[in-house]
Amino acid sequence: MQKTISHAIRFDGIALHSGRPARLVIRPAPAGSGIVFRRTDLGAAAPIIPASWDRVVQSPLCTRLVGADGVSVSTVEHVMAALVGCGIHNATLDIDGSELPIVDGSAAPFVTKILAVGLVSQAAPVQAFRIVRPVEVSRGATRARLSPNDTLRMEFTIDFADAAIGVQTKTLDMSDGSFVRELSNARTFCRKADVDLMHAKGLALGGSLENAVVVDGDKVLSPGGLRHADEAVRHKMLDALGDLGLAGLPVIGLYQGVRAGHALTNELMRAVFSDPANYRIFTCATVPAAHLPALGAPFGALARAA
CATH class of the missing domain: 3.30.1700.10 (lpxc deacetylase, domain 2)
Incomplete structure (x- = not known):
């Protein structure tokens, strides 16, 4: 069955390329919703950016996604690897800027917190x-x-x-x-x-x-x-x-x-x-x-x- 994270988890750190502070919160999401990024720094109607191959634009040294309204989020590859590698099919990723925190440069900090809070099975087939x-x-x-x-x-x-x-x-x-x-x-x-x-x-x-x-x-x-x-x-x-x-x-x-x-x-x-x-x-x-x-x-x- 499909899975989501059991509770929201938060990561604070530095964006690798901009050098600015960055905050990411991974939240549970309903079955069938997939993985989406939400730019919470842009107001109450935070733009949604699907985690999809057809939203990728050329960017040096990282993977950058651009939503339908032109809003982007960069350096998504490590957290995406963690979600795939931990078997999460549905999640909403709230980010307070245009780039995710790099944490230690790997996916281990994401994996540690994901596995610590655990996953929830959902009533939909994978x-x-x-x-x-x-x-x-x-x-x-x-x-x-x-x-x-x-x-x-x-x-x-x-x-x-x-x-x-x-x-x-x-x-x-x-x-x-x-x-x-x-x-x-x-x-x-x-x-x-x-x-x-x-x-x-x-x-x-x-x-x-x-x-x-x-x-x-x-x-x-x-x-x-x-x-x-x-x-x-x-x-x-x-x-x-x-x-x-x-x-x-x-x-x-x-x-x-x-x-x-x-x-x-x-x-x-x-x-x-x-x-x-x-x-x-x-x-x-x-x-x-x-x-x-x-x-x-x-x-x-x-x-x-x-």
């Missing part, structure tokens, strides 16, 4: 998108592909010049709570050489060693080092799961990313939904519940450190 034929998009050396599979399975490869990252490849079946255990605490990362460039462009103004992994050649500058030896590729998978969550229903298929980012994953989603022959919509009567993300993810099952 539906899912099953990919039935391969769809691929590419830009130069980057590639993203969805193809048929019995579960949501992810394969990702990254390649960075800095020795602290280098070439990393990971494959993970996303069913039975593996997101919570394996990916949820992987933090966003960047190269020290890129920090000044981002600041000059008005980006990452709220970034710090407390909410991102910063590398310089073979060195990890963030206190405490890495949470996983392959934390970078795990975070790219976390991002991709959040972007796939904008399908509006769980996706069942094999996602393969090679140096892919937010823009390419959204381009893939647009290619998939451009032709109804690429997918089928099933209910859990025909899609075994164990094939969906989030099951078997009890409180305390946060991602393991390598």
